[in-house]
Amino acid sequence: MVTIKDVAKKCGFSVCTVSRALSGKGYLKEETRQKIMEAVAELNYRPNTLAVNLKTGRRQTLALILPSLTNIFYAKLEQYMEAFASEKGYLLYLSNTEYSLEKEKQIIENLAGMDIVGVIIFTASGEHEHIKKLSGFGIPYVYMNRYFEDDLEHCLRLDNKKAAFEAVNYMIQLGHRNIGGIFQSFANSSYQERYEGMMEALAAHGLTCHPDNLLLDVNPEDMGTTPARILQMLQQPERPMAIFACNDMMAFNVYRAAYILGLQIPEHLSVFGYDNCIMANFVTPPLSTVSAPAKQLSSIAVDFIDHHIQTGDIKKLPVLNASLVIRNSVKNLKDYKEGQ
Amino acid sequence: MVTIKDVAKKCGFSVCTVSRALSGKGYLKEETRQKIMEAVAELNYRPNTLAVNLKTGRRQTLALILPSLTNIFYAKLEQYMEAFASEKGYLLYLSNTEYSLEKEKQIIENLAGMDIVGVIIFTASGEHEHIKKLSGFGIPYVYMNRYFEDDLEHCLRLDNKKAAFEAVNYMIQLGHRNIGGIFQSFANSSYQERYEGMMEALAAHGLTCHPDNLLLDVNPEDMGTTPARILQMLQQPERPMAIFACNDMMAFNVYRAAYILGLQIPEHLSVFGYDNCIMANFVTPPLSTVSAPAKQLSSIAVDFIDHHIQTGDIKKLPVLNASLVIRNSVKNLKDYKEGQ
DNA sequence: ATTATAAATATAAACGATTACACAAAAGAA
DNA sequence: TTCTTTTGTGTAATCGTTTATATTTATAAT
Numbered sequence: 001m002v003t004i005k006d007v008a009k010k011c012g013f014s015v016c017t018v019s020r021a022l023s024g025k026g027y028l029k030e031e032t033r034q035k036i037m038e039a040v041a042e043l044n045y046r047p048n049t050l051a052v053n054l055k056t057g058r059r060q061t062l063a064l065i066l067p068s069l070t071n072i073f074y075a076k077l078e079q080y081m082e083a084f085a086s087e088k089g090y091l092l093y094l095s096n097t098e099y100s101l102e103k104e105k106q107i108i109e110n111l112a113g114m115d116i117v118g119v120i121i122f123t124a125s126g127e128h129e130h131i132k133k134l135s136g137f138g139i140p141y142v143y144m145n146r147y148f149e150d151d152l153e154h155c156l157r158l159d160n161k162k163a164a165f166e167a168v169n170y171m172i173q174l175g176h177r178n179i180g181g182i183f184q185s186f187a188n189s190s191y192q193e194r195y196e197g198m199m200e201a202l203a204a205h206g207l208t209c210h211p212d213n214l215l216l217d218v219n220p221e222d223m224g225t226t227p228a229r230i231l232q233m234l235q236q237p238e239r240p241m242a243i244f245a246c247n248d249m250m251a252f253n254v255y256r257a258a259y260i261l262g263l264q265i266p267e268h269l270s271v272f273g274y275d276n277c278i279m280a281n282f283v284t285p286p287l288s289t290v291s292a293p294a295k296q297l298s299s300i301a302v303d304f305i306d307h308h309i310q311t312g313d314i315k316k317l318p319v320l321n322a323s324l325v326i327r328n329s330v331k332n333l334k335d336y337k338e339g340q
Numbered sequence: 341m342v343t344i345k346d347v348a349k350k351c352g353f354s355v356c357t358v359s360r361a362l363s364g365k366g367y368l369k370e371e372t373r374q375k376i377m378e379a380v381a382e383l384n385y386r387p388n389t390l391a392v393n394l395k396t397g398r399r400q401t402l403a404l405i406l407p408s409l410t411n412i413f414y415a416k417l418e419q420y421m422e423a424f425a426s427e428k429g430y431l432l433y434l435s436n437t438e439y440s441l442e443k444e445k446q447i448i449e450n451l452a453g454m455d456i457v458g459v460i461i462f463t464a465s466g467e468h469e470h471i472k473k474l475s476g477f478g479i480p481y482v483y484m485n486r487y488f489e490d491d492l493e494h495c496l497r498l499d500n501k502k503a504a505f506e507a508v509n510y511m512i513q514l515g516h517r518n519i520g521g522i523f524q525s526f527a528n529s530s531y532q533e534r535y536e537g538m539m540e541a542l543a544a545h546g547l548t549c550h551p552d553n554l555l556l557d558v559n560p561e562d563m564g565t566t567p568a569r570i571l572q573m574l575q576q577p578e579r580p581m582a583i584f585a586c587n588d589m590m591a592f593n594v595y596r597a598a599y600i601l602g603l604q605i606p607e608h609l610s611v612f613g614y615d616n617c618i619m620a621n622f623v624t625p626p627l628s629t630v631s632a633p634a635k636q637l638s639s640i641a642v643d644f645i646d647h648h649i650q651t652g653d654i655k656k657l658p659v660l661n662a663s664l665v666i667r668n669s670v671k672n673l674k675d676y677k678e679g680q
Numbered sequence: 681a682t683t684a685t686a687a688a689t690a691t692a693a694a695c696g697a698t699t700a701c702a703c704a705a706a707a708g709a710a
Numbered sequence: 711t712t713c714t715t716t717t718g719t720g721t722a723a724t725c726g727t728t729t730a731t732a733t734t735t736a737t738a739a740t
Binding site for chain 1 (some may be wrong): 694698
């Protein structure tokens, strides 16, 4: 590696002068600067950020911890995060836990020693003691879309319950009565909230959901049993006529099951998703889904961390609302009846 | 920040002894170790990796530069890369250029100073002088799925031409004659190769492609004109009965256009994709596509970099083959004819 | 008891940068 | 000329670690 010392030797000035020439601070003869720059160019010198950051104490990297990147919702978020972070002068270090708590813990543990100044995390599990530790290291952090009663000031939340309520309510309004649901593990509080929203919407209309039409604790990564469970649900005599899926990926699983069974969406089966990922536009028919304000979410998260770093105090985090994006995956039974 | 000095002070031993206790090297009384560990725990001390890496010269981070993460193919690759990298003891620094050459250049420029020891890049453009510079900094790098004549030893290639040939040939075998194509910019050599493969397959059967059935230089990010161009192509009297798309995302655009026009796939229109991204499984009907060996690609790339770092020499890179994954998006016209 | 060896700890020099401080030369003011 | 002030450059301390070397103490060998 070529160091600042090599440059100094090459051009005959002191290390300090070279450093000055590069940073542009302090007095410097133009001629000297030129010579130094020449040497820099010739040697292909680049300052070692390890050393620079160690010396200056400037730490400029934020960590974004996601459970997955194949869920396109996270991929979209990553884009926004990167944009906002770089706007504020931070680099983004991306980490992917693959839904593993172990990996998450390991990453957090490493973070403390890395030159990381803030952490934005979509934790995969309900456990979060390992994350709270970051406080001890003086590293600001924010949980995305999670509800932890004992650490609420760090939770940037979405009103998942309300959004799910609205989605299910929408289906009920269109005349659906027999509505099924598919949910991932409640260890992720946001899924629990979506579940509660669904149940409340049902209850508000005096409806219930037959246990056979409710899939709980479904594992998104499991390409084996997940499709099987959905197929099974759809083959019962009392099968649901509409399904609320806890996220788009689950909704796409329903699409596939429907395809296999020869069921047409929305004619024979209605589906509602959650995430509004890009593919929701491209499936046939386009999926009606809940849209989380990814941009806003990202902007607030980065701003929260930045503010904490700059001032040391904790900004109050809002609870954001998601909205419904209506496309063509839910049949309107009202029109149908009237039309006949 | 709590440093090793603080720990030393707290427990009354020297900095050096504390360092030893932590690394487990050299002689150390068990009692001392215990005391030190207590202090470490009490102070919540974590070594500063900036300093550690600066001192040890151990640089352990590889950079993976992708043009996008919303293209799920890249997301999948990221997963494998991370797995293989961590297997070899590297961390992965992920960077997303959003298809911008400017951003790519900027990232490369920064890399030289960061504690980055190797670069794996899917460059978005045909320009690559900025990447070749990495050699000057002593940073190993590998281009993924690109063909650069003047830097071939760093190109990990897929035989895109062959794969495209096979895909189009497959459609021809099933009886298709009027086949259209959709391609992104040829600045990305891999798309040019796919184009050539298609043309060769056509030519091999004495077929050609009407210019109106060939969309070139389509911009994947452009949600405006891209769909419009596809719709237009499909509304011509001489519209193609089958389409070879340069990647799955483009194929999904065709799906959407077909949905809008009321064309059924594959009954009225056949489609072949390229990438075998996860969603190819979930669209209706499941998409036949070219599958790049993502795992192998990742493994070889990481191994190449690692080998270069360890030994200093450049391993010869192979040209990998992609394979066809046949699902249900291409109609079999032969059977159809015979069936009638 | 003396010496050699092993075990436990400390001192101090790095790693590659930044920067406070010191110093010298040139320019301007008296 | 002499004293300030400005400009240009160098010296050396520092960031938080690791580690070669030195030093002390305990143990074993003679």
